[in-house]
Structures are given as C-alpha cells and as structure tokens.
Amino acid sequence: MPADEIRDASDPMLVVAIGRYRQEALAEAYRRHAGAVFALSRRLLIDRNLAEEVVQEVFLRLWHRPEKFDPDRGSLRSFLLAQTHGRSVDILRSEVSRRRREERDARETAEADYDIEHAVVDMAVADDVRQAMAVLPVGERAAIELAYFGGHTYREVAALLDEPEGTVKSRIRSGLRRLRTVLVDTGIGA
Amino acid sequence: MMSTNFSHQDIVELLGAFALDAVDDDERDVIEAHLAGCPRCRAEVEGHRETAALLAHSGERAPENVWDRIAEALDEAPPALDLTRLTPRRPAAPRTIPLRMAAVTMAVAAAVTLFLGVALGRNDDGRLGRLEEQITALQKPAVANAAYAALADPKAEHVELASVDGKGTARVVRLPDGTGYLVPANLPKLPAGRVYQLWAVRSDAKISLGVLGAAPEVTAFRMNGPVAAYAVTDEAAGGVAQSQNQPVVVGYVKA
Numbered sequence: 001m002p003a004d005e006i007r008d009a010s011d012p013m014l015v016v017a018i019g020r021y022r023q024e025a026l027a028e029a030y031r032r033h034a035g036a037v038f039a040l041s042r043r044l045l046i047d048r049n050l051a052e053e054v055v056q057e058v059f060l061r062l063w064h065r066p067e068k069f070d071p072d073r074g075s076l077r078s079f080l081l082a083q084t085h086g087r088s089v090d091i092l093r094s095e096v097s098r099r100r101r102e103e104r105d106a107r108e109t110a111e112a113d114y115d116i117e118h119a120v121v122d123m124a125v126a127d128d129v130r131q132a133m134a135v136l137p138v139g140e141r142a143a144i145e146l147a148y149f150g151g152h153t154y155r156e157v158a159a160l161l162d163e164p165e166g167t168v169k170s171r172i173r174s175g176l177r178r179l180r181t182v183l184v185d186t187g188i189g190a
Numbered sequence: 191m192m193s194t195n196f197s198h199q200d201i202v203e204l205l206g207a208f209a210l211d212a213v214d215d216d217e218r219d220v221i222e223a224h225l226a227g228c229p230r231c232r233a234e235v236e237g238h239r240e241t242a243a244l245l246a247h248s249g250e251r252a253p254e255n256v257w258d259r260i261a262e263a264l265d266e267a268p269p270a271l272d273l274t275r276l277t278p279r280r281p282a283a284p285r286t287i288p289l290r291m292a293a294v295t296m297a298v299a300a301a302v303t304l305f306l307g308v309a310l311g312r313n314d315d316g317r318l319g320r321l322e323e324q325i326t327a328l329q330k331p332a333v334a335n336a337a338y339a340a341l342a343d344p345k346a347e348h349v350e351l352a353s354v355d356g357k358g359t360a361r362v363v364r365l366p367d368g369t370g371y372l373v374p375a376n377l378p379k380l381p382a383g384r385v386y387q388l389w390a391v392r393s394d395a396k397i398s399l400g401v402l403g404a405a406p407e408v409t410a411f412r413m414n415g416p417v418a419a420y421a422v423t424d425e426a427a428g429g430v431a432q433s434q435n436q437p438v439v440v441g442y443v444k445a
Contacts, residue, residue, distance in 0.1 A: 020400065020401070023261065023264055026260070026264070027257070027261075030252055030257055030260070031252060033252075034252030034253070034256070034257070035251050035252045036243075036246055037252075038252060038253055038256070039246065040246040043246075052253055052255075052256045055252075055253065055256050056256055056259055056260055056263075059260050060260060060263055060264075063260075063264060073232075073236050074236045074239060074240055075240065075243065077243050078236075078239045078240045078242070078243035081239075081242065081243045081246050082209075082239045082242075082243075084246075085210070085211055085242070085246075086211050089211045129244060129245055133245070144210070144245075147207065147210045147211075147212035148210045148212075148242055148245060148246075151211075152212065153207070153212045153213060153214055154204075154207040154212045154213065155214065157212070166203075168207075169203055169204055169206065169207045170203060172206040172207045172210060172212065173203065173205060173206025173207070173238075174206075175206070176206045176209070176210075176238045176241050176242070177206075179241050179244075179245075180237060180238075180240075180241045183241065183244050
C-alpha cells in the first residue's frame with residue numbers, strides 16, 4: 001500500500017500495514033482514534049498525565065501486537081476503547097485502593113457521594129449520545145454512567161445507589177441493549 | 191458472593207457489567223473462560239463494547255505531544271521489514287543494509303546470503319494473517335488489475351525472476367513512479383511457519399520489499415531509485431530484517 005493511500009485505507013487495512021511495521025499507518029490510526037482514547041481515559045482518570053500514559057500504552061500495544069485486533073469481532077475504535085477502559089480502570093482501582101488504605105473507611109462515603117454527582121452531571125459525551133442516554137430510565141442511566149465513566153464495579157454501583165446488586169447488573173445490561181437500539185435508530189451506531 | 195459455579199444464566203446476566211469492566215476479578219476470570227467456548231455470549235459482549243465505544247465518542251483532539259513520544263518509542267521497536275523507511279513521513283535516513291563486500295558486480299545474488307538473519311516477532315499465521323487474507327481477497331482484483339496494466343506499460347522496468355532449476359518463476363514490474371508489483375507465476379506453497387520475502391538488491395544494500403506469505407498472490411510494493419536485482423527468499427514466518435538464505439528466485443535488472 002503506497003503511503004498516499006494510507007489516509008484512505010480502512011481501519012483493518014491500517015492494522016495490516018501496522019503489522020508490516022509501517023509507522024505512517026500507526027500515525028493514521030492515532031489521528032483517527034487517539035482523541036476518543038484520550039477523552040475516555042481522561043474522563044476516568046481525570047489526571048491528564050495519567051491519561052496520556054494510557055494513550056501511549058494503547059497505541060504502542062497496537063504497534064507491537066496488531067494481531068490482537070480481529071475485525072470479525074468489532075471495530076478498531078471499540079477494540080482500542082475497550083483496552084483504554086480496562087487499563088484506565090486498572091489504574092483507577094489501584095489508585096483508589098491505595099488511597100482507601102490510607103484514608104480508611106471513614107471517608108469512603110463522602111468520596112462516593114462526590115463520584116455519583118461527578119459521573120452523572122459532568123458527562124463528557126457528544127450531544128447526540130447525551131440525548132440517547134436521556135431516553136434511558138434513570139436507574140439504567142445512572143448504573144451505566146457510574147460503571148463506564150466512573151470506573152466502578154456493579155457491586156460498588158449498587159452500594160452507591162443503594163440498590164440490590166442483582167438489579168444493578170440487570171440494569172447495566174438492559175440499558176446497554178436499549179441504548180444500542182436508540183443509537184442505531186438515530187443512525188449513530190448504524 | 192459469586193463462586194466459580196456459575197450457571198449460564200448467571201454469566202449472561204453479568205455480560206453487560208463485564209463489557210464495562212465492572213465485575214470483580216474472580217467473576218471476570220470465570221466469564222473470560224466461558225466466552226472462549228460460547229460464541230453467543232462473546233457476540234453479546236462485543237455488541238456491548240461497540241455501544242460503549244459510541245458513548246465514549248468525543249470531539250477531543252488527539253494529543254500531539256503523546257504522538258511524539260510514541261514515535262520516539264517506535265525507533266526502538268524491531269526493525270522495519272518493508273517500505274516504511276523508504277517513504278518516511280518525517281525526514282529519516284532510508285533503512286538500508288550496508289553490504290560488506292568489495293566487489294559486487296558479479297555477486298549481487300550472493301549478497302542475499304551474506305547477512306545474519308534476525309527473526310521478527312510477528313506471526314504471519316496468526317490473526318493478522320487471517321485479517322490480511324480477508325483484505326487481500328477484497329483488494330485482489332484491484333491489485334491484479336493494476337499489475338496487469340503495469341505489465342503492459344512500455345515505460346515500466348520488467349524483470350523475470352527464476353530459480354536455479356528454472357521451475358520457479360515470478361515477474362517484477364516497476365513503474366517510473368516507484369510503484370511495483372510482484373507477479374508470482376510458479377512459486378510452490380510453503381509449509382506452515384515459512385513465508386516468502388521479496389528483496390530489492392542494490393550494489394550497496396539489500397532492501398526488504400515485504401513479506402509475501404506462504405502462497406503469494408500479486409503483491410504491490412514501492413521502491414524508488416536504481417535496483418540491480420530482485421530476489422525472493424524463503425524465511426521463517428514473520429520475515430527477517432536480513433537474510434542469509436539463497437534466493438528461491440532471482441532476476442537481474444537489464445542495464
């Protein structure tokens with residue numbers, strides 16, 4: 001693939017070119033997806049430097065292990081974002097656990113209250129997605145936001161919302177399915 | 191608390207939370223093991239992740255300073271196999287391999303045998319191989335048509351490649367703009383773990399033009415500047431930065 005075709009190449013073709021050690025293909029993948037990768041990581045970690053480290057890690061991993069991407073199993077965007085989310089949550093949880101050990105249980109409640117407000121009010125998502133989220137029942141929306149943007153486990157979400165764990169895990173799943181339908185209807189997820 | 195004896199229904203109910211990294215570690219391990227053997231649950235998780243990816247969508251710009259750090263780290267990565275260094279985005283010396291040989295006029299083909307092989311860690315038989323096959327299938331007609339058009343172009347450089355016994359053959363055609371094609375005619379399919387690799391041989395260096403796989407089809411490459419010969423070698427899967435193998439087929443550019 002000549003260099004000038006890189007810009008027009010599909011995402012799977014870029015990954016093939018990355019497999020052949022073509023840096024400009026990685027640069028193009030970065031141009032297309034690093035904004036979303038950075039935004040998600042920053043949303044979770046708040047700290048810009050930590051988020052940048054995640055971005056670096058995710059793209060270097062794509063460079064070294066391009067075969068991990070399977071186009072039959074989803075888009076490159078969702079592949080990169082799933083890694084971004086997983087890595088960010090790992091960092092968040094290790095930070096949180098360290099902090100928790102230091103601060104003891106007494107402060108946890110106050111922290112948790114802050115998190116709910118933070119996650120629900122300050123969503124860093126596009127307007128159309130915000131609208132789609134708005135059609136979800138409140139319980140589903142809160143569960144998804146706290147899990148995805150807050151980096152909480154469903155058990156933590158249950159504790160934060162004072163709901164049974166079983167209810168929360170069902171709401172995350174039904175909310176994601178409902179959201180999919182809405183986003184496909186509005187053409188965003190088509 | 192969940193234990194390791196999950197019913198299928200228990201697992202299904204956790205798939206949404208799992209897709210958002212919102213399960214505990216022990217649950218994650220159980221679900222991952224289950225997914226390996228359950229395509230339906232796997233498809234559901236993939237669907238949830240696609241949805242989540244839409245939620246994450248944001249207009250934020252990619253941080254440029256981070257790209258600079260990534261690009262720096264790539265320089266320490268395994269050596270480029272193909273045309274990366276021939277068409278660099280940033281100014282960089284072309285990746286050429288110095289030829290430790292005084293007289294080269296008679297020994298261009300022998301040059302192929304001079305270098306220590308450096309195996310690279312990419313497995314052509316892995317997922318990337320499959321991905322490549324899928325895309326190659328889509329692109330095949332376009333590449334083949336372009337190659338046949340080039341073969342008919344009188345301005346193009348035409349080189350016949352042949353094996354010592356004359357059985358294996360291939361043809362290279364290169365247009366004045368540097369776009370080239372390898373058209374294999376009779377290259378036997380290689381066993382698992384082996385791949386063909388195409389090289390441009392110059393008087394001072396030998397440049398990899400790409401790893402061709404075990405059963406090469408018409409392949410495009412890019413190479414600017416004079417070339418003395420083209421050679422195809424048989425290498426370990428993933429290709430090598432420098433080859434010490436005799437070429438399977440070789441052809442000299444007519445002066």
